[in-house]
Amino acid sequence: MERRQFISLSCFAGLIGLYPNILAIAAEKSGAEKGFIMTVNGKIDISAMGLTLPHEHIVTDFKGAEPSSRPEYDNEATASLLLPYLKAAKKSGIDTIIECTPAHIGRNVKLLQLLSKASALNIITNTGYYAAVGQKYLPKHAFTETSEELAARWLKEWESGIDGTDIRPGFIKLGVDNAPLKPVEITLIKAAAIVHLKSGLKIAIHTGNAAAAREEVELLIKSGVSPEALIWVHAQNDPNGFTHIELAKKGCWISLDGINEQPSSLVQYRNHIYRMKGEGLLHKLLISHDDGFAVTEEGGKAAFNAFQNGNTTPYKTIFEVLKPSLTALGITRDEFKMITVANPANAFRIKVCPQG
Ligand SMILES: [Zn+2]
Incomplete structure (x- = not known):
């Protein structure tokens, strides 16, 4: 049996299990196609996703995967502290x-949920592991x-929820360093492929350099996953942007996601966008x-x-710095809307039968 046919049939069998009523199956199938x-x-x-920032953080703890202690903080108090930034974003x-x-x-998904409810922003979290920065954020297992x-662990989060x-999760997030990919990085990407084929969750990979992105695409294709399912995170690490063009033509999403106020950096981003x-x-x-925000411990308290x-x-x-300069470059309002509304929705939408 062809792999494609197998995936479609197994998706359909899954739907019958969930929805014995034939009308419900038809409705779910059309929803599955749209995602x-x-x-x-x-x-x-x-359509409810709207204007989207596709790569941000709220709270990150850089202490490593298995430190002897972590900064402890109260979710309610932290939500109150950070809420003004999210309300301003909204x-x-x-x-x-x-x-x-x-x-x-x-x-910290509970904190994200508190902040989402209080700010009225949609917030999306992830499953997966981060092997970049010399694998210091990988748990021993x-x-x-x-x-x-590994795929079974991540699918459990998809099916039953995260941390009790x-x-x-709304997508899979991995991290890898520069090429050549290391054995553990390859294992993680193959695990992500399994999860994608079963759940439809898209795969966003923090990637050290362009050569590593190319390896990711080849590995995913070999695992039966379309390049359309890959979001190349930190594509700005490819300084001349030639690989953006090569991999976007294959269907990958090119995520230029370190946009900042520094003039020399803005020139780089403008050049990449203009080339695209x-x-x-x-x-x-x-x-x-x-x-x-990075959480640290200062004087016995979380900061x-x-x-x-x-x-x-x-x-x-x-919105305040880049957008006006893109207008000056000839990027139209409709193009900016496509980049910030339609593209994130297409990149992150989950289809029940991803290859169907
Ligand atoms: Zn990041």
């Missing part, structure tokens, strides 16, 4: 923030388990800031400091 978005407050229609027109902090590097075993909650426009590939582009990434205030630079 949906999974937020920390549950499913939403892709007021500026942002509807959805995709929170890219994986497990073992500070992911990531080095000994097979792709199938009913909050489900020239190649007719703006429909594969995502832009974001990679803003957020939250904005990332030192060139932005003085989080979640603002694209």
